[in-house]
Amino acid sequence: MKTIISLLIATLITTPALAANQEVQSFSKAKKILEKQVYNNHRTTLYCGATFDAKKNVTPPSGFTTTKYVKRAKKIEWEHVVPAENFGRTFSEWRDGDKQCISSQGKAFKGRKCAEKVNTEYRYMQADMFNLYPAIGAVNALRSNYNFTMLPSATSDFGSCAMKIDNRKAEPPVSARGRIARTYLYMDGAYKRYTMSKTQRQLMTAWDKMYPVDTWECARAKKITSLQQSENNVLKSRCKSVSIW
Template sequence: MLISTSLLPIVSVAQTPQGNTTNPSFNKAKKIMQKQIYTNSADMKTIYCGAEFNVNKYITLPAGFTTEVYKKRVKRWEAEHVVPAENFGRSFTEWREGAKVCVDSKGKPFKGRKCAEKANKEYRLMQSDLYNLYPAIGAVNAARQNYNYVMLPKTASKDYRSFGSCNMLIDKKDRDAQPPEHARGVIARTYMYFAAVYPKYKMSSQQRQLMTVWDKQYPVTKWECQRAAKIQKIQGNVNPILAARCKNS
C-alpha cells in the first residue's frame, strides 16, 4: 500500500534530530492524546489489546479479555510509555539520588520518578513526548511495568501472565514482556525514535537487535504516518525514523 510522502517531510541528513522541546507536562500530553491525536473512532484502540474506547476514555474490553491482576484498572484508559519512564529516567541524577528541591512536607527527601519530574525539565520533556505515548488498558499497562520487550520461549508458559484473548504475555519471573504481533512494528520504531533523538537514552545491543528485526518484519502503516503527522504539527519535531519509512513506503 502506497503511503503519501506528504504526511511527513523529508529530514535533511545534516539536520540533528530533536525530541520534544515544547511540552513538559505529562498531564497535558494525555489530554492532547485524547482530544487531538485519537479523534477518529477507527483509531481509538489500545496498543496491545485493540480495545475500543470513546471520547470519555471509557474502554470496551474485547471479547475474551481476562486479567488476574489490577482489576480496578481494567476499564481505565491510561497513557502507556512504550519506552518506560524508568528506562530513561535512571539516566538522571534526580531519579537516582534525589535533589535539594525533592523534600516532602515533612522534610523527608525523596528520589525516583517524582523527583526527576519535579527537578528536571529535560526529564519532563522526555516523559511527555507524544511519539512515545499510546493508549492502553490500565490493567495491562500496570502489569507491563518497566519490563523489556522480548520474544519469550514457549517452554516456560506456566510462568507467564496472560490476558485471555489479548495476546500480551508477561514473564513474571524474568520481568519481560512479549507484545502481540500487531504492536511490534509500532513498538520497534518508537524505541528507535527515542534512541535517535535523546542522547540520554541508550538501548542495549540485545534490545536494538530485536527492534531492528521487528521494524523489518512489521512495516510502517498508513496509520503510523498519519499519527506522526498529527504529533509533528502539535509537538513541533519530526520523527526521523517514521519520516524515512513513510517516505519510502
C-alpha cells in the same frame, strides 16, 4: 530591512524541526493532547486493540480477561513504550534526589517525582508523545517497566489479547511489534541519554523490518509532529518509503 526579513523567513522555512520534544514538558498535558487531538478519531489501544470512549472507558475485545488490576482494566492509561525508568535513571535527581525534593512533611524523596519536579530535560522526555500510547490500564500495570523480548514458552496473560508477561519480560502481540520497534529506535536516536542494549537493538531492528508501518501509524506521526514541533525521523523515513507521508 526587506532583505533581513526575507532571510529570516527563509531560515524559518528551511530550519528542520528538532529531533526531540522541546514543546510539551507536562506529562498531564501530553496525555490530554493525545486524547483530544491525536486519538480522537482512532480510539484503539496499542496492545489489545480495545476501543475506548472520550471518557477513557474501555470496551475490551471479546475474550479479554485479567485477574489482576481488575479496576484498572476498565479504563485506558497512557503507556510509555520505552519505560520512563529506562531513561529516568540517567538523571541524578531520579537516582539520588535533589535539595528541592522535600515533601510537605520535610522528607527527602527521589525517583520519578523528583526528576519531574526539578529537571526540564526529563519532563520533555517523559512527555514525548511519540513514546506514549493508549493501553488498557491492567495491561499497562502488569507490563510495568519490563523490556520486550520473545517468550515462546509463555501464554497470554490476557485471554484473547496475546500480550505475554513472564519473569520480568514482556512479549507484545504481533500487531504492536512494528510500532514498538520504531518507538524504541526513535527514542534511541532523539535523546542522547537513552541508548538501547545491543540485544534490544537487534530485536527492534528485526521487528521494524518484519512489521512495516501502516496508514494510521503515519497519520499519528504527522499529528504529533505538528503538535509537538519535533520530527520523528525514523517514522518519517519509513512512511515516505511506502508513499504514505
